[in-house]
Amino acid sequence: MGARSGRRAGAPRRAGMDGAVPPPAPAAPDGPAGPAAAADHDGPVTLQDVARAAGVHYSTVSRALDPAQARRVGGTTRLHVEAVAREMGYRRHLGASGLKRGRTHTVGVIVADLGNPFIAPVLRGIANRLEESGLMPLTTETQDDPARLARVLNHVVERRVDAVIVSAARLGNAPILLDIARRRIPLLLADRNVPQTGLPSCTHDNDAGGTLAARHLLDLGHRHLAQLRGPQDVSSFVDRGAAFSRTVTAAGAVELDLGDAARTPSLREGQRLARLLLARGRDRPTAVFAQNDLIALGALEVFADSGLRCPADISVVGYDDLPQVDRVTPPLTTVRLHGEELGRLVGEMTVAAIASPDRPPPSLTLPPRLMVRASTAPPRVPQEPT
Amino acid sequence: MGARSGRRAGAPRRAGMDGAVPPPAPAAPDGPAGPAAAADHDGPVTLQDVARAAGVHYSTVSRALDPAQARRVGGTTRLHVEAVAREMGYRRHLGASGLKRGRTHTVGVIVADLGNPFIAPVLRGIANRLEESGLMPLTTETQDDPARLARVLNHVVERRVDAVIVSAARLGNAPILLDIARRRIPLLLADRNVPQTGLPSCTHDNDAGGTLAARHLLDLGHRHLAQLRGPQDVSSFVDRGAAFSRTVTAAGAVELDLGDAARTPSLREGQRLARLLLARGRDRPTAVFAQNDLIALGALEVFADSGLRCPADISVVGYDDLPQVDRVTPPLTTVRLHGEELGRLVGEMTVAAIASPDRPPPSLTLPPRLMVRASTAPPRVPQEPT
DNA sequence: AGATCGACGTCAAACGTTTGCCAAGCACCG
DNA sequence: CGGTGCTTGGCAAACGTTTGACGTCGATCT
Numbered sequence: 001m002g003a004r005s006g007r008r009a010g011a012p013r014r015a016g017m018d019g020a021v022p023p024p025a026p027a028a029p030d031g032p033a034g035p036a037a038a039a040d041h042d043g044p045v046t047l048q049d050v051a052r053a054a055g056v057h058y059s060t061v062s063r064a065l066d067p068a069q070a071r072r073v074g075g076t077t078r079l080h081v082e083a084v085a086r087e088m089g090y091r092r093h094l095g096a097s098g099l100k101r102g103r104t105h106t107v108g109v110i111v112a113d114l115g116n117p118f119i120a121p122v123l124r125g126i127a128n129r130l131e132e133s134g135l136m137p138l139t140t141e142t143q144d145d146p147a148r149l150a151r152v153l154n155h156v157v158e159r160r161v162d163a164v165i166v167s168a169a170r171l172g173n174a175p176i177l178l179d180i181a182r183r184r185i186p187l188l189l190a191d192r193n194v195p196q197t198g199l200p201s202c203t204h205d206n207d208a209g210g211t212l213a214a215r216h217l218l219d220l221g222h223r224h225l226a227q228l229r230g231p232q233d234v235s236s237f238v239d240r241g242a243a244f245s246r247t248v249t250a251a252g253a254v255e256l257d258l259g260d261a262a263r264t265p266s267l268r269e270g271q272r273l274a275r276l277l278l279a280r281g282r283d284r285p286t287a288v289f290a291q292n293d294l295i296a297l298g299a300l301e302v303f304a305d306s307g308l309r310c311p312a313d314i315s316v317v318g319y320d321d322l323p324q325v326d327r328v329t330p331p332l333t334t335v336r337l338h339g340e341e342l343g344r345l346v347g348e349m350t351v352a353a354i355a356s357p358d359r360p361p362p363s364l365t366l367p368p369r370l371m372v373r374a375s376t377a378p379p380r381v382p383q384e385p386t
Numbered sequence: 387m388g389a390r391s392g393r394r395a396g397a398p399r400r401a402g403m404d405g406a407v408p409p410p411a412p413a414a415p416d417g418p419a420g421p422a423a424a425a426d427h428d429g430p431v432t433l434q435d436v437a438r439a440a441g442v443h444y445s446t447v448s449r450a451l452d453p454a455q456a457r458r459v460g461g462t463t464r465l466h467v468e469a470v471a472r473e474m475g476y477r478r479h480l481g482a483s484g485l486k487r488g489r490t491h492t493v494g495v496i497v498a499d500l501g502n503p504f505i506a507p508v509l510r511g512i513a514n515r516l517e518e519s520g521l522m523p524l525t526t527e528t529q530d531d532p533a534r535l536a537r538v539l540n541h542v543v544e545r546r547v548d549a550v551i552v553s554a555a556r557l558g559n560a561p562i563l564l565d566i567a568r569r570r571i572p573l574l575l576a577d578r579n580v581p582q583t584g585l586p587s588c589t590h591d592n593d594a595g596g597t598l599a600a601r602h603l604l605d606l607g608h609r610h611l612a613q614l615r616g617p618q619d620v621s622s623f624v625d626r627g628a629a630f631s632r633t634v635t636a637a638g639a640v641e642l643d644l645g646d647a648a649r650t651p652s653l654r655e656g657q658r659l660a661r662l663l664l665a666r667g668r669d670r671p672t673a674v675f676a677q678n679d680l681i682a683l684g685a686l687e688v689f690a691d692s693g694l695r696c697p698a699d700i701s702v703v704g705y706d707d708l709p710q711v712d713r714v715t716p717p718l719t720t721v722r723l724h725g726e727e728l729g730r731l732v733g734e735m736t737v738a739a740i741a742s743p744d745r746p747p748p749s750l751t752l753p754p755r756l757m758v759r760a761s762t763a764p765p766r767v768p769q770e771p772t
Numbered sequence: 773a774g775a776t777c778g779a780c781g782t783c784a785a786a787c788g789t790t791t792g793c794c795a796a797g798c799a800c801c802g
Numbered sequence: 803c804g805g806t807g808c809t810t811g812g813c814a815a816a817c818g819t820t821t822g823a824c825g826t827c828g829a830t831c832t
Contacts, residue, residue, distance in 0.1 A: 058818090099789090127526065158477050297710070455790085459810070478788085486790045
């Protein structure tokens with residue numbers, strides 16, 4: 001080497017912002033993070049640059065800066081190198097590092113809908129847990145579009161993420177998920193399961209949740225019930241629906257089959273289903289279980305518009321306990337999930353899966369909890385008090 | 387290489403799921419994305435592997451697969467190579483590619499709080515626009531913690547993102563932001579501005595928004611007003627607050643100075659400010675401008691709890707028009723922003739900034755719009771009808 | 773004193789791509 | 803038939819790291 005052009009010659013150069021920058025104030029020329037200057041080429045500072053400046057070989061710099069290898073280099077040298085590196089604002093190039101080490105310290109996180117309030121705590125839990133292990137989530141949403149899921153998976157594969165967490169899985173996505181698993185990329189399912197794949201998952205106990213909802217309504221005395229179902233290609237909805245039905249039937253009460261389900265777990269679809277329900281006329285149940293809060297909110301709205309009072313005329317149970325549902329009218333009885341905890345756990349599982357890819361972590365379920373509020377009450381005229 | 391252990395010997399192995407797998411069905415052995423097999427080593431398929439299988443040099447494969455270079459290779463060869471690559475499930479290693487090309491096709495996106503409903507559409511807008519240009523957002527939240535912001539910025543720098551979009555900027559973050567800019571990483575501010583830095587930004591017109599809110603209340607006849615301020619180190623709140631005050635004063639009405647501001651733009655802080663306001667007793671204004679909807683919701687709750695009726699006793703204007711605020715009681719009058727549009731625009735700016743890093747794109751502002759609902763009404767006893 | 777050892781550094785070969793350059797082959801033209 | 807130009811494909815040098823395999827140098831042991 002040695003024969004590179006000039007060294008620390010030339011003007012300091014204030015790397016960055018040469019082109020028209022409107023306001024003058026450069027404000028704090030030396031930020032807290034150091035000058036970040038002094039490479040003899042443009043582009044970021046490299047190991048070479050630091051090595052030259054510190055007067056050692058670049059492999060020494062690499063070792064000095066890697067805690068795991070730091071004992072391979074003398075104490076004073078290490079301190080010196082560290083000082084120089086900090087001074088120059090060196091940041092290691094994780095892409096290059098990953099090329100060599102085969103680890104990108106990045107985990108793909110794929111969710112269905114960032115706008116669903118339920119997802120934020122989950123992401124927070126994941127991010128916090130991953131950060132503890134030096135990993136960073138690469139989050140994307142699919143909007144429940146299979147084509148988009150495929151594209152996103154492609155992106156994360158190209159980026160060679162260390163693992164993928166999918167919380168956007170629909171039952172039909174099994175093949176494409178298995179394709180990822182076949183690439184030996186650890187794949188974890190969060191919140192939504194796809195049992196046929198046998199992939200490790202961390203979900204809420206939808207079975208328990210559905211049972212909870214049913215039992216509550218039965219205990220109140222309801223004998224005519226119905227469900228406003230979420231998309232039936234999502235395990236969570238199927239499971240909680242099945243548990244609800246099972247419990248209702250076992251109690252000898254009757255469940256009206258609406259014959260349709262929401263295409264997306266959204267307010268709008270909740271409205272549609274509610275209208276469908278009202279169309280049943282005299283057949284109408286005294287209580288409904290909306291398979292998630294958004295559907296419940298949509299339904300409440302339709303009920304109110306058609307003069308039906310909740311809970312006097314009809315009781316409504318939701319699912320998820322979204323942030324504001326205790327503030328709508330009437331405050332919604334719902335099943336509470338602990339999103340952040342779930343995120344944290346799946347983060348934990350991910351770390352484990354990366355550490356030993358051949359031994360996938362066991363699946364987990366979290367218990368839900370019923371939040372009783374004002375949207376449920378005994379039926380006005382208790383049918384068949386038995 | 388060559389002398390690695392076994393090849394395609396051994397059982398199929400169902401990659402990554404040896405441990406207890408409950409359901410049997412392997413489901414669709416060949417997914418739509420191809421077999422993804424047949425490298426003579428473990429780990430992902432490389433150019434070398436494809437080249438060997440196709441009987442050409444790996445540089446030829448590289449070219450055949452790059453649309454921009456594809457004309458450098460003969461038609462039949464290209465088709466053959468493409469077929470083999472698809473067959474083998476080859477995915478290019480973006481890390482390695484980025485090392486050579488200096489482009490990661492990744493953009494860091496930093497937001498304050500993923501749980502804030504306002505942010506989801508913004509992220510959607512950004513993601514959609516970026517995807518059109520083959521970029522992928524790397525999204526993280528800082529929870530408005532400066533230390534966390536620093537960590538996150540460090541992460542994205544280490545990953546050599548092509549640009550960074552910061553929507554979590556507080557005014558005090560100027561130095562650390564400039565540190566990024568000094569590294570010649572294009573940096574765009576979304577929603578929140580930091581004027582001192584002169585960085586390009588895309589924000590809502592908070593000046594217009596604050597004016598809109600003030601004018602509405604003044605037009606209703608209110609003469610005694612107050613603001614429930616958001617964090618005063620965030621440009622958006624400062625700006626809309628200033629505009630509000632200016633308009634109120636110009637109209638000769640009086641604004642009560644609460645002497646405090648929310649530490650975070652959250653429901654809880656809204657409650658605190660509302661209690662502070664009530665403590666003023668007989669001094670109480672007839673209308674308040676909450677600088678965002680969460681604060682407004684918190685305040686509404688406190689008002690209701692203390693027997694104050696809205697809008698009869700006190701009018702409330704919010705800001706953001708969050709998804710559910712038309713469904714609380716009373717439906718909230720608020721200023722609507724178009725988050726997705728903002729996201730899209732900042733995505734656009736980002737693409738431009740990456741294309742020509744020396745010519746930062748001009749800043750933009752989007753006009754807000756007042757949504758009048760039931761939380762505002764004329765004061766019960768119009769003071770000084772003039 | 774010679775062998776051995778530990779500590780500290782350097783060398784150089786990867787990792788998977790991209791790409792400037794060269795060479796071979798071919799067609800075409802004068 | 804020689805020259806020119808075009809097409810196609812191979813070669814090899816990067817990009818910034820990591821890391822196994824040496825060296826070198828003192829110090830310690832026998």
